[in-house]
Amino acid sequence: MTLNYHRSIATSKPWTFLKLLFVWKASIWKAVYLELLSFLIVYGIISAYRSFEAVVRFFDNRLYYIPMELVLGFFCTQAFNRWTKQVESLGYVDSVALMTALYLRGNDEQARIYRRSIVRYCELIQVLVFRDISMRVRRRFPTLDTVVAAGFMMPHEKELFESYNDKLSSSSSKYWIPANWAFAITQQAWEEGNIESPYYRVVLQEEIKQFRTKLAWVFNYDWVPLPLIYPQVICLVVHFYFIVCLLSRQTIISDHVMKGEIDTYSPVMTSLQFVFYMGWLKVIEALLNPYGEDDDDFETNFLIDRNIAMYMRILFEMKKYISSSDILFSAEFSRVYVALV
Incomplete structure (x- = not known):
């Protein structure tokens, strides 16, 4: 129409x-x-x-406008610093277990329950934090029932833990609850005489606090990442740089090309540059979230299993060791020097 x-x-x-x-x-x-x-x-x-030759020369002469080394180096420093702090905050339960075995004394059943519960509550904090930031641990412990089945939490503790849902909003983290239970046990053990001195109690509570603080930093680093615009800029710079290289690194065939220039048919040096710069970017991507499932990410499940085995050995398997005089106590001892080859 x-x-x-x-x-x-x-x-x-x-x-x-x-x-x-x-x-x-x-x-x-x-x-x-x-x-x-x-x-x-x-x-x-x-x-x-x-006009291909003019385009190639135009981009090649202006490629240095993109500050690749500065941008990648600065961002990699920030990502590496965050990664280092997270490594330091992973949470090894050794110190808590050692201080518990040393200061919370007694061979009766109640004392053994106190010692085991304190370290178990600390490990429970780690499991709860890792469940929320690591997919590997989340698949291992998808629900609190699986945490109970693994022995990190008792059924009545699970009911008490879930009862805080009515008192707190669903978005509030409850990692402090096991720490509070551990502090309560240290106080009760001191009142019952299993911890002989208030100083011992304070030292033990300080170890628990430091362990909880490290895991709080782990959670905070996952909760507050670097601003999104930062990795966006880095990704854009690197990829745009090599898009420009597709033109600027082309071999020019004309009458006024410099004599002696070799046509390698493939951009050898640009390929090396691509490997280094793109590899640099991949390093940054791996450092940004070390709790993922890449090859170089933290083995969170292994750390949990390692902490379990370690605190079991410290609390139950290690016997008192009485040292004897060694060779250094001998009056006839003389220094032995090993010749360096």
């Missing part, structure tokens, strides 16, 4: 017919846009072929 535009030009004004140029339906633009697009593409190909 013919488009009726009489109403649009009923009144003669300077812009009346100008408005008709922007009508799409039944317009000249709709009729010829495919042919026009084909013409422009062919023209652009021919034009690019004729």
